[in-house]
Amino acid sequence: MSENGSSLEYHRSVGTVSHSLSEMSVDADYTPEFHLGMRPETKQLYRPDDRSIWDEWEPGNVRNDVEAGSYAQECALIVRREPHPSNNNQAAVQSITVQSPLIRKLLDITFEGYEGLNTQLKELTVKAPFHPFYYRWHRFEKLRQDEQDQETGNHINLLYDLLSKEILPHIEAMEDLTKNKVISFDYLWSIFAPGMEVYTEIDGQDRIVSLKSSRYGASFSGEFFSLECRYIDCDGSRLGYVETSLEISSFDGVKKLVDIDAIPSHLHPDVENLVERLHARGKKLEQLNGFHHLSYSGFYTSRSSRQVRKRFIENGRIIIDPHTFNIYSIAGPNLESIESDSPADSLDDHPFSETQNVIYSATSDAFRKYQKVLEKYEKNRKSDFSVRPKTLSPKQHLLCTPVLRGYCLTSKSWAEFDVDNVCPIHWSEDAFARLVLPHGCKEIIHAFVQEQLSRDDGFDDIISGKGLGFIMLLSGDPGVGKTLTAESVAEEMHQPLYSMSAGELGETAAEVEDSLELVLELARKWNAILLLDECDMFLEARTTADIRRNRLISVFLKKLEYYQGVMFLTTNRISDFDAAFESRIHLTIHYPALDTASRLYIWKTFVRMGTPESLLSDGDLERLAKNEVNGRQIKNIIKTARLLSKQQKVPLAMEHVEMVLKVKKGDFIDGTRRIGYRAS
Template sequence: MRAKLDEISESEDSSSSSDSSDPESEAEDTGTSSENDSTIVTAAAKKHKKAMVKSKIKDLQKQLRALDKEPDEDEDADQGDQAEQMPNSKSQTAKLLALMKMQRQDGLDVLQMQLQLLQVQIKTLRQAQVQEEEDSLNESIGSHARGLLNLELANPAGARGRKSMLERNLGQPGSAPPPNLEQRFVMEQFGEQKKKMSPKVEEKTKKKRASTVAYKRVDQLWDATLHDYKLTETVSDDGIDTWDQYIFTVRRRFDWEHKYQETLVDIKSKPLKESLQHIMAGVKGISLIQDTPNIDPNMLFLYLEETRDFINRCVEKSRDEKNRKKERKSAAIKAQHLRVLVNYLEKDYAETKRTLQPMLENGLITFDLLWALFKPNLVAYTTTYGDQDHPRAFKVDAATKQHHFMKGTWYEIEGKYLEYDGKSFGMGSMSVQISSFQGVRRISSLECFPLQFHKEAQRIKSELIERGKKFVAMEGVHYKYHKGMAFTKRKRQIVKINIDGRIMCDAAIHRRINPNYQVSTVRPNELDDGAVEMSDEDDESCGCGGESSSEEADGHRYTPSSSEDTPPLRRRFRLVKYLEGRSQIVEVDPEDKEAANARKDGLGEHGKDSGHTFSEEELLIASPVVLGFAFNEKLWLELTVSGISDVKFNEDAFDSLVLPESQKSIIKALVSSHAFHPSKSIDDIISGKGRGLCCVLHGPPGTGKTLTAEGIADLLKCPLYMVSAGDLGTDPRSLEKQLQNILDIAHSWGAILLLDEADVFLEKRSIHGIHRNALVSIFLRLLEYFQGILFLTTNRVETFDEAFVSRIHLSLRYDELSPKARHRVWKLFLDKTKATEGIEVEALTESDYKDLARRDVNGRQIKNLVRAAQALAVHQDQPLSMAHIRRVIDVAENFERDLKGGTGYSEAMRSYT
């Protein structure tokens, strides 16, 4: 101890001498410190305080030297006096002396450590030069030094005994090592104790820079005492978790503000992990393959009943003497670990069960307990884009609680459904949001809820399965009629459109034409992934399968919101395509081996087998919409399956055309030959060029040009795609892209393309009309490679460009209707009104028809006049008669007279004639 104080004194002398010998550096240090802190003491005050500390240490040294001068005889006499007062037993005397020495030595050690700590703080304060803390520390040093001196004076042992006991005590294994900061101070101040206190640090200081061929891991940490970063050795992690001894741990997570976030269960036990792999098979978002998987305890609670059933199976397996000893032991371990998990769930979720069960029995739920409704692989009910008239079902994958500082809190219900992308069937993904609400709500009033909570669950289920059959029958391309609601997405908003007309169902073309349209992707490999079945091999590997089959295991599944009267969906269906193009869903009998062999050959009893087999559950969750195109609206839409029906073709429309039979036969032959036998037509020298059919129908308005295209399309049962100049635009860049898409689509569907009033794009080119020349050039180039059927209607054929004339395959002229033709048209429309509309029509005489035929009107005007007369008769609640027709004709003639110039024009024409 005295040697250490000598070293401290020497260090103080050297520091004071250095301060006095180098006044410039002292002034520089003082100036630098004053810039950092306004409270730093001056250099003179600093010298004064150092001198005081030095004097205190010297006083301690003097007192210690006085102790050394005491004779050993006094020491021996003191020990003898104490020994006389002790009992005569030598062993007891030795024990008491040893005890006294240990007590004194402990006191010395404590004071020694306190002195070292105070010296470290003094050194730190010297660097900071804080006056108040230096004064307080100096006073503390004086008091502790006096206490140390008093203890030394009270110690009866001699100087040599004290020194030997101090050395022995420093080497005792039970003594706690000083902190790293104290070690540094001792190394600097006590030279002779350097090796004992921190031999590793001294060894490092002796080695040269980069002399050791190895690497070291260190951490750069902030030292709040030194106000600087320091390097410390990285604590090695051998991968041993403190909590690995437990089969699972319940871990609560908190954020950086110590706010609770979530609770997770970390599975450590391999038997427990293997058991949960069978219990929670097919659950999306849970990976039990990891070394330490973590699971939401809410999810474990949803599978509580399945866990109990699995425990019973494991117990039966462990008690069955027929099984091997290893299998019985494995099953017993799994049952033991699962019981611990069940005990935890029953304890932590006891209050939840007491609250949840009565609410579910009454069809009620709170927002905080919504997670208990949506168990994975459960069939949920919702609407199609919020339309209550079009319900839908999907299979739940997960229900997660979301929060946003602007949107608030909501539950995101993610699921999957049966989808078709134009190539294959598979599972699409979808999500439904349930906004937060206060208090209790009825489950059936939520935006999404389990199907079993619907008031008419069985009826809804039957309707959805039938609609699913209709959906899978729409595989491929189908020309249909739609009446009802359709949907489209525009700027993340759902737009509803009422469609009443012919459509084309084609998911592949829809996705190709609209690549950025938000529609779910299809994963074909996920079909039938919900039906998880355990084989006998799986049972043996898990050690707890027993004799229970997969169906029995599924039958014991418990859902917190289950309905026991819901029958399982076990039936399966197969899609069969007829030779004429129709499709039908046929139920599959698994026991019928002959039918199964026929399906393997690709031919079923009803036609060609498509190879797709669907379960009843997959039909239940089939998509409620198909992707298609509405011909009247010219829009790509999501069309509701329930509104789709077959097209009723009007095969008599072509026969009703008032055309010469020679022209009608030519049109019919050309169109039917190109539609059904395109390969037999003559090809151009360049392959794929000039294989289309272009027909020009020209003549006055209302003579039947458009009706010809419509009639031939219905006769051949082909789609009719009508395009006008407004659909194509007049910009050359957009025209080329739009026209190319239309030609490709028409050829893919085998549709008849009708370009109405085509003279806008086929007018003669001129030197100055560069814009028009570009339009004509684009149209001619694309038309050259079109391989479909194109009808062009115009009443200005004389303006056509010469280059287009050579590309016309058939040109038909439509003249003004003759009286005989007008007679046929009047009779045709009046008979049609009586047949289709169900309105009573008075029989017209032959003279009435002759009177009507003398009127100078075209076919379109005749149709409009009959429709107006029909409306007038319905309004007056009378049969349609000649009087209603005459009244309508008089109004139309007055309008036509005013249109041509009024009464003056008619009088001039009369005088001219």
């Protein structure tokens, strides 16, 4: 490359040096002719290496000048040169110090909003390769052309004449590359301007991030181009910026723009669809920032202190709660405040609009298409801004993370969920109505739970905070509907159900206390109905022979005393019941073994669930109801028989049910013949 242009090698080799004018000598007897920076001239300085001081320079002549410092302070510009890194016989511009107040005034406008360059500094020095001027070149040119004052114009032309030799060759090279929809590794810097939106893919998700800065770097694996970016995340109460880095590994020759790991977002081949999807996703995240009980289908990331796992659920219940996630799981990122973005600001006035940014100008067709899509959402926001003034702008919606943090009630784990896979819950409105319970129990349970969830009766214990919860004990054989009762109540009340077995709480008193404290706190925070299944070990009477279990029961009793929500306890037996629990439990319901009428109702309920057609007659169901099986077994039999009929592409019939029963081991007597099945 010629002397007038900076090679890429030079782009990466410029070091940090001192540019203070104090390095130059100042003659005390010198009489100033101009105020600081007002002499319409350029002072040229040179040094042979970075260990030498700056001397006055003229083409073909380097000399010390005792008046250099005094005279230089009057000059509009100080230009420093040093040997070109690829050709020591040539002198390349190393930096430019702008002293002219007239030029500085224009640069204030040129670099308004530009991160990384502060034009208000007392000493304004810009180093080669002058990337800020490259990115804002069209804006700088337009301001120069529009300048009416002759003296100001003369000063600006000094800077323009210097920089045009440095900048224009790179603009021409970038335009040639982008016109052919390719880019080289050495020219990646030329298409990424600070402040622009960048498209990439992270963990299989389409992302748009905002670029802050870029640089070349190297590691053991080779050279790379690094993009320092930011996106928008949430913590449950507010939204804010989070910093992240992208890297593009070096490559030979040129590469298609669409094949690069990260590209300016307006160059995406399907930008209209991309903006539509990411805008909707960002808007959804903004609406869901806080606490929400929702349904989820798809993969999610389960996180704990020990491991990170990908899991899949279908129509699982989740809690969106970033704030609580940050407390009990992995702390979320620190959020930087989001600057206000009023919809009154036109997209055309954006400092990186097509007429003021060399990259957008070189790819004007793609940029105009990108702007047109955004304008549609901007118009909608303007009409809504008076109602919800704190909403994010369309561009900010594009920057939102695709992940929401919370808790999976199905796997009982803290997790990160894809925003796109979150949806409202389709409640089973008739679940409670279909529940088979002893006469009068439904009404009592419904009244107690509804009253407890509303918490408006003002009733309290003598000791404040004690006995404010509602605890029910459900006892009976397996499969008679104990767990289903808690599930149906949660569906009826549209509340989260936190379900776990007593064995998951731990083995030692300390483990049980810690686990139970967390479970009770989460249930209280989310106003969830708590189901502790199979609590036999906690309910049996204490004995002097088992001190370890006595500690567990004592811990359990203490926590129940101060619980303020709705809790269901289930047990398969109620014999040898510890007397201390009687005062803690508000309602005890014993579920007798299912009689024939109850079993018939359950058979009919499961057969009629869903849309598949059934050929089972009332007589078939009555015959099946004579067998002593529980509700869970009936459900499993029908589920398996349905799969069999579906595979055969025929309606569910008695033969499918009989076939399922025959493959079961043991004896199952239906009253007329022997079928291979054993109730368990």
